[in-house]
Amino acid sequence: MAADRKKLAERLRLYLICGEGDSPEAVIKKAAAAIEGGVTAVQLRVKSWTGRECYDTALALKKICSAHGALLLINDRLDIALAAGADGVHLGQKDLPVGAARRLAGTDFIIGGTARTPELAREAQQLGADYVGCGAAFETATKGDAVVIGPDGIKKVLSAIDIPSVAIGGIELGNVKYLAGCGASGISLSGAIMRADDPKKAATALIKEAGRVLGG
Amino acid sequence: MAADRKKLAERLRLYLICGEGDSPEAVIKKAAAAIEGGVTAVQLRVKSWTGRECYDTALALKKICSAHGALLLINDRLDIALAAGADGVHLGQKDLPVGAARRLAGTDFIIGGTARTPELAREAQQLGADYVGCGAAFETATKGDAVVIGPDGIKKVLSAIDIPSVAIGGIELGNVKYLAGCGASGISLSGAIMRADDPKKAATALIKEAGRVLGG
Numbered sequence: 243m244a245a246d247r248k249k250l251a252e253r254l255r256l257y258l259i260c261g262e263g264d265s266p267e268a269v270i271k272k273a274a275a276a277i278e279g280g281v282t283a284v285q286l287r288v289k290s291w292t293g294r295e296c297y298d299t300a301l302a303l304k305k306i307c308s309a310h311g312a313l314l315l316i317n318d319r320l321d322i323a324l325a326a327g328a329d330g331v332h333l334g335q336k337d338l339p340v341g342a343a344r345r346l347a348g349t350d351f352i353i354g355g356t357a358r359t360p361e362l363a364r365e366a367q368q369l370g371a372d373y374v375g376c377g378a379a380f381e382t383a384t385k386g387d388a389v390v391i392g393p394d395g396i397k398k399v400l401s402a403i404d405i406p407s408v409a410i411g412g413i414e415l416g417n418v419k420y421l422a423g424c425g426a427s428g429i430s431l432s433g434a435i436m437r438a439d440d441p442k443k444a445a446t447a448l449i450k451e452a453g454r455v456l457g458g
Numbered sequence: 459m460a461a462d463r464k465k466l467a468e469r470l471r472l473y474l475i476c477g478e479g480d481s482p483e484a485v486i487k488k489a490a491a492a493i494e495g496g497v498t499a500v501q502l503r504v505k506s507w508t509g510r511e512c513y514d515t516a517l518a519l520k521k522i523c524s525a526h527g528a529l530l531l532i533n534d535r536l537d538i539a540l541a542a543g544a545d546g547v548h549l550g551q552k553d554l555p556v557g558a559a560r561r562l563a564g565t566d567f568i569i570g571g572t573a574r575t576p577e578l579a580r581e582a583q584q585l586g587a588d589y590v591g592c593g594a595a596f597e598t599a600t601k602g603d604a605v606v607i608g609p610d611g612i613k614k615v616l617s618a619i620d621i622p623s624v625a626i627g628g629i630e631l632g633n634v635k636y637l638a639g640c641g642a643s644g645i646s647l648s649g650a651i652m653r654a655d656d657p658k659k660a661a662t663a664l665i666k667e668a669g670r671v672l673g674g
Contacts, residue, residue: 292553293534293552297554318509320541321537321540321559322554324537324562325536325554325561333509337510338513338541346537
């Protein structure tokens with residue numbers, strides 16, 4: 243693995259998805275606590291907010307992420323990611339295509355893709371994705387329509403590519419252990435931190451468990 | 459008025475807003491007919507579609523617009539506007555700020571702002587907007603929450619700026635005449651074309667009426 247890929251893989255270790263279901267203020271507060279606790283990357287994912295709310299929140303998160311060396315990624319909205327100085331964009335299969343985003347954003351910008359089959363993973367890598375999110379690992383309440391492929395399915399998908407990756411879908415402290423050997427660089431989750439009584443404490447426990455299970 | 463402003467003003471004469479309430483296929487079909495009928499600018503405005511649907515539809519509209527010399531603008535999504543090769547982006551007060559969009563898009567890209575007060579209109583121009591949409595001119599079913607300022611209100615707002623503009627809000631064939639002397643370069647509407655039995659015929663009647671009322 244190239245040096246920059248190794249570095250990116252490390253920064254994806256504990257990847258928090260936040261936004262939906264919280265107000266901008268709550269997102270900023272909880273994400274800040276979670277970053278203090280050990281979150282290494284934050285993705286702002288808001289389909290129902292206005293562009294202005296997303297942009298303003300991205301600016302606030304950027305300051306916090308930069309101060310702690312955490313990555314900031316924006317879901318779907320490449321324009322907001324670029325305008326707010328985020329590190330990258332995360333693109334699902336229903337978002338702007340990875341190739342179109344790469345042409346706009348240039349090379350020094352992280353683009354994440356989404357894949358639940360080896361074919362989609364290879365395609366994402368070929369189109370220029372720097373990492374993929376792969377799942378669903380487990381049943382999830384956050385995205386009810388997600389197809390569960392499980393840790394074995396994730397292993398199969400990730401064996402088709404050599405870029406970094408995060409496992410996603412229903413991940414919480416108690417099931418991280420089942421991801422051992424699946425090949426993911428990190429774990430991506432929302433509820434286990436954003437719905438925790440203490441997001442900082444939750445993040446601290448999760449980063450420790452991710453390190454133990456995924457190695458490094 | 460500078461030569462490029464005069465040219466833009468002419469291209470804003472009959473400005474169709476389309477997207478919401480129609481499928482991508484219906485948008486493309488109706489917009490194509492409307493452009494044949496005389497529409498000079500098309501804005502794709504979709505808050506509930508996925509990024510991919512918006513991008514694919516923008517690509518299809520771009521081909522049609524280019525073939526007929528009509529402008530293509532995308533509402534809010536600057537990334538999709540740039541990726542699809544649209545002529546510009548239209549930004550409401552709840553969208554990405556005009557200044558942020560200008561920094562990203564550079565100078566050769568049309569940015570439209572929205573204003574219902576002289577102060578907001580001046581601000582939009584100062585931040586780099588090439589034109590403003592101003593209204594609501596009349597009661598409208600499409601945007602139920604819009605504040606109606608009427609033709610006189612529009613005249614007041616537009617007297618504060620010297621960039622091109624479109625009047626917007628509840629405009630249909632029967633009320634264009636009340637916009638005489640309001641200072642708008644063009645009329646912007648959705649339902650009067652997208653809900654018409656014959657969008658092409660509706661556009662032809664509207665462009666004729668807009669020419670008669672707004673002059674030029």
